[in-house]
Amino acid sequence: MKQWPAYQALAEYGNEAKQRHLASLFTENPQRFEQFHAKLPGMLFDYSKQNISAEERNSLLELAEQANLKQWIDKLFAGEKINITEDRAAGHVFLRDLTNPKAEVKAEWQKMETLVKRIHSHQLRGFSGKPFTDVVNIGVGGSDLGPLMITHALDDSKLADAPDIHFVSTLDGKQLQSLLKTLNAETTLFVIASKSFTTIDTLSLARTAHEWISSFSQSEQGIKQHFIGLSTNQAKMDEWGLLPDHQLLFWDWVGGRFSMWSTIGLTIALQQGMSGFYAFLQGAHEMDEHFRTTPFEKNVAVLMGLIGIWNINLLGLMGQAILPYDSRMKYLASYLEQLEMESNGKHVTRDGEKVNYRTCPILWGEVGPNAQHAFYQLMHQGTERVMADFILFAKPTDQKPRTVYHHNLNIANCLAQSRALMIGQKGENPHKDYPGGQVSSTILLDTLDARHLGMLIALYEHKVFVQSVIWNINPFDQWGVELGKKIALQILQQIENRDLTDLDASTQGILTNLWKTQNEN
Numbered sequence: 001m002k003q004w005p006a007y008q009a010l011a012e013y014g015n016e017a018k019q020r021h022l023a024s025l026f027t028e029n030p031q032r033f034e035q036f037h038a039k040l041p042g043m044l045f046d047y048s049k050q051n052i053s054a055e056e057r058n059s060l061l062e063l064a065e066q067a068n069l070k071q072w073i074d075k076l077f078a079g080e081k082i083n084i085t086e087d088r089a090a091g092h093v094f095l096r097d098l099t100n101p102k103a104e105v106k107a108e109w110q111k112m113e114t115l116v117k118r119i120h121s122h123q124l125r126g127f128s129g130k131p132f133t134d135v136v137n138i139g140v141g142g143s144d145l146g147p148l149m150i151t152h153a154l155d156d157s158k159l160a161d162a163p164d165i166h167f168v169s170t171l172d173g174k175q176l177q178s179l180l181k182t183l184n185a186e187t188t189l190f191v192i193a194s195k196s197f198t199t200i201d202t203l204s205l206a207r208t209a210h211e212w213i214s215s216f217s218q219s220e221q222g223i224k225q226h227f228i229g230l231s232t233n234q235a236k237m238d239e240w241g242l243l244p245d246h247q248l249l250f251w252d253w254v255g256g257r258f259s260m261w262s263t264i265g266l267t268i269a270l271q272q273g274m275s276g277f278y279a280f281l282q283g284a285h286e287m288d289e290h291f292r293t294t295p296f297e298k299n300v301a302v303l304m305g306l307i308g309i310w311n312i313n314l315l316g317l318m319g320q321a322i323l324p325y326d327s328r329m330k331y332l333a334s335y336l337e338q339l340e341m342e343s344n345g346k347h348v349t350r351d352g353e354k355v356n357y358r359t360c361p362i363l364w365g366e367v368g369p370n371a372q373h374a375f376y377q378l379m380h381q382g383t384e385r386v387m388a389d390f391i392l393f394a395k396p397t398d399q400k401p402r403t404v405y406h407h408n409l410n411i412a413n414c415l416a417q418s419r420a421l422m423i424g425q426k427g428e429n430p431h432k433d434y435p436g437g438q439v440s441s442t443i444l445l446d447t448l449d450a451r452h453l454g455m456l457i458a459l460y461e462h463k464v465f466v467q468s469v470i471w472n473i474n475p476f477d478q479w480g481v482e483l484g485k486k487i488a489l490q491i492l493q494q495i496e497n498r499d500l501t502d503l504d505a506s507t508q509g510i511l512t513n514l515w516k517t518q519n520e521n
């Protein structure tokens, strides 16, 4: 990044920008909103509350040119193998192009449609002949967070004949245990979602679910009706015993954290119907087209990525808050934590050189109105300078007076917080001083539905990609998660054998005390 000529200018600008107060940009320029927002149908992106001037933005746009961002976007959409460490393309964008689907994708959509119809029309039934009322998605990471977020957000518009959807992910087994207490085995269908079909978290829970169903039925064929698999690994699904028409495939060119656009989105289709799932893909495709074809100065994803670069690398901000003002977006922050930090949490370039600049910031977030009463204190008066994304939906869910009242109250709070963080206020004593100057962007979507969610998520995916290009890192691998998994398997074996050999003193000490406590009971 630092080798590009535009970076030198930006470094100087950054030092100047650190000296000014964000609020002064508004007093100096009444046209600021006009000049610092971008729009596309269904979405407005306001970045006027970022500490950036027109010249600084120009230099960022030059940086993007010099880093060959346009060529990288073309490579992404041409399906080139840009995930170099795994020798794969990153093809999530192809899943959303419904007018021009790949043959293998089309075939899988058809299979998914058939399965969804069989479940909705009660053709598919459990071991005792009853239709399914509940579906439990067993998966973790990319095989959990996307569908969890979307089905939670869209629950109000669930189809009348759709089953209730539940999610379990944690290998401690507690989530599954307490969920099973509320379910009827005769009417419960499990979806085993795993790109690799080797993840121990998912396979251990699937085995427990299988034991649970088996404790109510002796019929092997009947039990098989209760399980569906979603994976790239057909052999492993066969080995597990999944029926061929209960297997939906996807492909290694779909990254785990980009997989809810594939058959991993089955629970979305079960809740919203295939048309709802397609609307979700369509929204993402609209964002893909915007990203692919819009000049950089009006391109929301490019601008969002570059503003992040400005904040992180030139202004030194390392915290990114995600603040949706809608409780239906409860899981957005968890989803984006994986998307951004697993993609860009890297310390070497594509060529394996150690970077000499910061990469992905630490993301955290919460539904805005709740976060106001929790961690906003730090943003208003702490010592950390952070950046925030406020996400807001324009239309209320209906026109009932109380609904409209709550909706306006919510909008007022969102705007009040971004304004207070920006302007600050001098207090009667230092304890009541608000320094202000905390930067934010606001994403205003017309309404919360499948299409707009598709647009929003694709926007974040492309923002992550833009930043990866500027940082010259590969956003599509995740080697960092492997070491812990490997050590966990070794330690599990050592726990089973009560063996402390070659473990560090801390691990030995914890295990010794833990065993002692277990023996006492």
Ligand SMILES: O=P(O)(O)OC[C@H]1O[C@H](O)[C@H](O)[C@@H](O)[C@@H]1O
Pocket: 140, 141, 142, 143, 193, 194, 195, 196, 197, 198, 199, 202, 256, 257, 342, 478, 481
């Ligand atoms: O879908 P699976 O193969 O079961 O993988 C589930 C998750 O686990 C891995 O450890 C990765 O960190 C994630 O990127 C992935 O989404």
